[in-house]
Amino acid sequence: MxxxxxxxxxxxxxxxxxxxxxxxxxxxxxxxxxxxxxxxxxxxxxxxxxxxxxxxxxxxxxxxxxxxxxxxxxxxxxxxxxxxxxxxxxxxxxxxxxxxxxxxxxxxxxxxxxxxxxxxxxxxxxxxGNLRGAGVVDEPSSMCRVELACHDAEEARRFYGRVFGWNVAERQGPSRRTEWRLGEWPLGGLVSIDELRPHGLGDQAHWVPFFQVTDCDAAVARAARYGARPLLPATDASLGRYAVMADPVGAHLAVVAPPEP
Known part of the structure; x- marks a missing residue:
């Protein structure tokens, strides 16, 4: 890898x-x-x-x-x-x-x-220092992106653009998802809390890590067997098929199977 x-x-x-x-x-x-x-x-x-x-x-x-x-x-x-x-x-x-x-x-x-x-x-x-960060990314079972859920997308674009130099690209589709980019490289997304609230993801702005899997539905089923609670069911989007869950202690994370090349 x-x-x-x-x-x-x-x-x-x-x-x-x-x-x-x-x-x-x-x-x-x-x-x-x-x-x-x-x-x-x-x-x-x-x-x-x-x-x-x-x-x-x-x-x-x-x-x-x-x-x-x-x-x-x-x-x-x-x-x-x-x-x-x-x-x-x-x-x-x-x-x-x-x-x-x-x-x-x-x-x-x-x-x-x-x-x-x-x-x-x-x-x-x-x-x-001696830990440079994740030693592998964009591979199965590793982090592949992060997403921010917030109320004010324009303010988020301004804030993170100033702090980290990110720019944005809009994605077409039913979900109003904005892609964060560092230069030309996509690193994550920005979604509205209004879209997530019906799924029990709360009203507080928050970041969620996404971990890559080969089969989203199989990963969701496996997580449920070991105590995870589904929040957003497996959904197809431009980033691939993804789902959001709460792990057995309540921490939120997402899994995503990228689209085939």
Missing amino acids: PEMIRHAPGWPAWVDLLTPDLASSKAFYSELFGWHGYTLTTPSFGDYEIFTLGDAQGPEVAGMQELPDDTQASSWTCYFMTEDVRATLETIRDEGGQELIAPFWIADLGEMALCCDREGADFALWRP
């Missing part, structure tokens, strides 16, 4: 899961995607689980850590690459976003900060 050497600034480079039950979540994603993993223990950060593809020595695809507070909701966090965390945070604040967690290093893996846009959709910044 092709492995990533580096991620460009502004690219969705990493995702990690906050869960109240590490063992349960590890078992679920092992069954759903065939992920393996290993645990890093650091004095300042505690345990951090690294999911890998293929076997325990395979490329890194995602991370996982335990929720520090059981009253918090489980969630996936999308990380975007930056060469200067503090400079990007300054731009985020200038554009109306907020810093939620100040920059800090996770051992020698990299420097991160947690922030949110003007509507409150949270995301993280990542400046790599």
